[in-house]
Amino acid sequence: MTVHDESDKESFDKEGFLKNIQQWNETMAIAIAKAENIELYDAHWELIHCARAYFQQFDISPEMRPFVKWVGQQLDKDKGRSIYLLSLFPQSPTKLISKIAGLPKPANCI
Amino acid sequence: MNLHIIHKSANTHQSAHNALHLIHQDDYIILIDDGIYNAISQTDISQAYLNTAKRCFLLNEHALARGIENTDKNFTHITMAEFVELSLIANNNISWY
């Protein structure tokens, strides 16, 4: 499931990425996460805001290793581990977090 | 030995001059594309290359294509096949474009 319903077609592309990332808000984040079968708790929100801050700060999308380090610095050393990110955002954490946090769609570059 | 590959004319591109700063006394240079114009004899840039690099080459077919014959005799004219071999014996190829 990617597109949420008919009315969302304008806002989201076929893969469920926000077309215009300026439009992002927390309600949208909840909807995107739901489409990915993730219910957002505080621990998720913390990482979502962390990813948005990363993007703001460096003008690049988060990649696994530097982002893990960043999370460790910004939140808590114990959270700066890839296993922790994987437990909350399975399979491909930075891609999923970027999607939910309204960051640019990765170009599959790495 | 590093091979500095100079692609642009010093008359229009600073990169042709910039290379000089990083050319080590053991390095070679080769002029290709519009870099060929930098080999014309009695120009400041041709002398600067000859004074800086251990050996200076130019790609013969690129000189012929441009009708350039008045190159400084201290530049060795080589073929594309020889350029390939030169680039393969270098520690690194450093391109200036």
Place this chain on the structure above:
Amino acid sequence: MPNSQTDKKTLAIMVLSSPHASAHAQTALAYCQSVLDAGHQIYRIFFYHEAAYLGNTANCAPQDEINLSDRWQQLIQKYDIDSVVCIASGLKRGMLDTTEAKRYEKTTASLSPCTELSGLGQWIDAVNQTDQHIIFGN
């Protein structure tokens, strides 16, 4: 690693120039042909930045001018060379394969099937695996 039995070497090649912006894409092509003629091996060609356009199948050259994209694609096919158009460079410039065309909801796949879209990791791998690398600029 260098092959000590022969003096044949492996190369990673990066091209940055589009077919028309400078002569460098043509020089690079002649260089590659010469590498192969000498019996050396091209491990991978990585088209980055403006060179993404060299993967284009849609350009039409007048009959009395060389079609550089075609020439590159012919060389790649003839020698079965591994070649990659950087996916980020390619997407920005409209070089899409069928998967990406679908993904971005575009009607045309303009990229030649003889090359593939992939990431910079393919370039780093190529530089790591080969005896030598060379960049043809823009």
Place this chain on the structure above:
Amino acid sequence: MKYLYLLRQAPYQSSLAREALDMVLATAAFDQHVQLLFINDGVFQLQKGQQADLLQQKNIEKTLQAFALYDINDVYCCSHSLQLRGLTTDNIDASAQVIDQAQCQALIQQADKVISL
């Protein structure tokens, strides 16, 4: 493998400076040892106070701040290039170490792979 990138492009004239940085970050992400030498107009990438949003572009200065997260710690800047462009160490990012011609050449000599962009 020790990579040395020669970063020669001014930040906003073409997309090459940005794409060069993408390559740098990818190299580091693949666990290679990365060294950077900002030289020629590339030193303008280190200029403080960039407001690239005025050009609707991504800010190179901001991206340089991510180097530490990628374990890129060997960042050098050519003193000659600064001097020719009327810049001093006060104008540029503090993480860059300013080095002279002999040191620039030595960097090249000791690198396994030199990539000139």
